[in-house]
Amino acid sequence: MAEGKHRAPETDAAQALHGFEASDGAVTPPLQPSTTFARQRDYSLLSGDYQRDHSPTLHPAEALLAQLEGGSAAMLYASGMAAAAAVIQSLRPGDHIVAQRVMYWGLRKWLQGFCQDFGIALDLVDAEQPGAIQAALRPGETRIVWIETPSNPMWEVVDIAAAADAAHGAGAKLVVDSTVATPVQSQPLALGADIVFHSATKYLNGHSDVLAGALVTADSESELWQRAKAYRAQGGAMLGAFEAWLLLRGMRTLYLRVARASESALWLAQRLSGHPKVAEVLYPGLEGHPGHAVAARQMRGGFGGMLSIRVTGGREAALRTAGACDVFLRATSLGGVESLIEHRATIEGESSPVPEDLLRISVGIEDRNDLLADLEQALDKGTSDA
Ligand SMILES: *Cc1c(COP(=O)(O)O)cnc(C)c1O
Numbered sequence: 001m002a003e004g005k006h007r008a009p010e011t012d013a014a015q016a017l018h019g020f021e022a023s024d025g026a027v028t029p030p031l032q033p034s035t036t037f038a039r040q041r042d043y044s045l046l047s048g049d050y051q052r053d054h055s056p057t058l059h060p061a062e063a064l065l066a067q068l069e070g071g072s073a074a075m076l077y078a079s080g081m082a083a084a085a086a087v088i089q090s091l092r093p094g095d096h097i098v099a100q101r102v103m104y105w106g107l108r109k110w111l112q113g114f115c116q117d118f119g120i121a122l123d124l125v126d127a128e129q130p131g132a133i134q135a136a137l138r139p140g141e142t143r144i145v146w147i148e149t150p151s152n153p154m155w156e157v158v159d160i161a162a163a164a165d166a167a168h169g170a171g172a173k174l175v176v177d178s179t180v181a182t183p184v185q186s187q188p189l190a191l192g193a194d195i196v197f198h199s200a201t202k203y204l205n206g207h208s209d210v211l212a213g214a215l216v217t218a219d220s221e222s223e224l225w226q227r228a229k230a231y232r233a234q235g236g237a238m239l240g241a242f243e244a245w246l247l248l249r250g251m252r253t254l255y256l257r258v259a260r261a262s263e264s265a266l267w268l269a270q271r272l273s274g275h276p277k278v279a280e281v282l283y284p285g286l287e288g289h290p291g292h293a294v295a296a297r298q299m300r301g302g303f304g305g306m307l308s309i310r311v312t313g314g315r316e317a318a319l320r321t322a323g324a325c326d327v328f329l330r331a332t333s334l335g336g337v338e339s340l341i342e343h344r345a346t347i348e349g350e351s352s353p354v355p356e357d358l359l360r361i362s363v364g365i366e367d368r369n370d371l372l373a374d375l376e377q378a379l380d381k382g383t384s385d386a
Pocket residue numbers: 079080081082104106107148152177179180198199200201202211212213334
């Protein structure tokens with residue numbers, strides 16, 4: 001990979017790092033679906049023996065992601081949740097985790113159940129508040145600090161460098177869910193994080209057609225990484241070859257897609273601020289957002305493609321607004337080329353800390369005027385009785 005080092009990440013992504021060598025001159029990486037690999041007559045192996053611990057199609061995608069994040073190694077999993085579980089399952093009973101209170105709810109919910117069942121202590125904290133992580137740490141006992149920035153669905157921003165300092169001071173590792181920021185706009189490892197997590201289902205793939213997760217480590221020799229690696233091979237949560245191949249294809253346009261989504265999201269956030277039917281726009285690129293100063297310092301090239309709006313008239317008006325959209329699709333998930341709108345409280349259920357009037361918006365790569373016009377007519381219809 002030394003050759004790729006002096007090139008811009010846009011070049012590495014577009015060319016898939018040239019992490020493959022085709023004997024026939026192919027310019028795209030091959031797809032190798034074989035689950036098993038034959039031995040020579042002397043019983044030696046040519047590469048690996050079985051796809052669960054050796055899947056050649058994964059290597060170029062993992063190498064590219066490691067390069068884009070500035071890490072020493074990456075691993076792909078069957079979903080984001082499988083990648084998160086791999087980190088948490090490398091802990092032992094009696095260990096302690098500090099995690100963010102308002103984050104991707106599926107992970108928070110799973111963490112709470114898993115930690116309870118397996119004797120791992122868990123503290124949920126408002127990680128975006130200075131000092132909150134520090135106060136929850138138990139030196140010698142805390143193994144992992146887990147943050148997400150910008151975080152679902154309020155897009156709060158956590159100071160990664162400060163979180164890394166606090167975690168390391170207590171002997172813990174910092175894991176950053178960088179699904180929303182992507183390697184295009186955030187480099188958590190350079191800020192001191194130990195592991196970067198992605199739901200690769202989202203921006204990395206970018207086309208809403210692959211379920212995948214990823215971990216990238218700063219130190220591939222660490223005990224945590226070695227345990228997670230063994231766990232993937234044995235537990236079997238690795239990504240399938242076809243999905244890895246599609247994911248790499250998606251990653252080749254990552255920089256274009258993220259730049260476009262991020263520009264449009266900022267433009268929409270600005271246009272919707274002050275709209276009479278919008279009580280609040282949540283977007284870290286807006287100067288009035290509580291996380292703006294930290295985001296401006298630790299993100300680059302924009303503030304991401306995700307924003308939320310709080311609709312005047314509460315839950316019913318929010319649901320009617322979503323129902324009136326024609327261009328935005330009413331769907332969960334994020335980071336695809338198509339724009340999505342979602343009433344989060346409906347998805348998360350009763351225990352959710354998400355306001356009832358909130359609509360989460362994933363901005364795609366469509367014409368931004370179409371997106372704004374759609375939201376404006378939907379807000380008019382949705383809030384007309386309010
Ligand atoms: C989607 C998502 C996850 C979970 O990933 P899956 O690929 O759905 O398993 C975790 N974190 C964030 C921020 C996400 O958006």
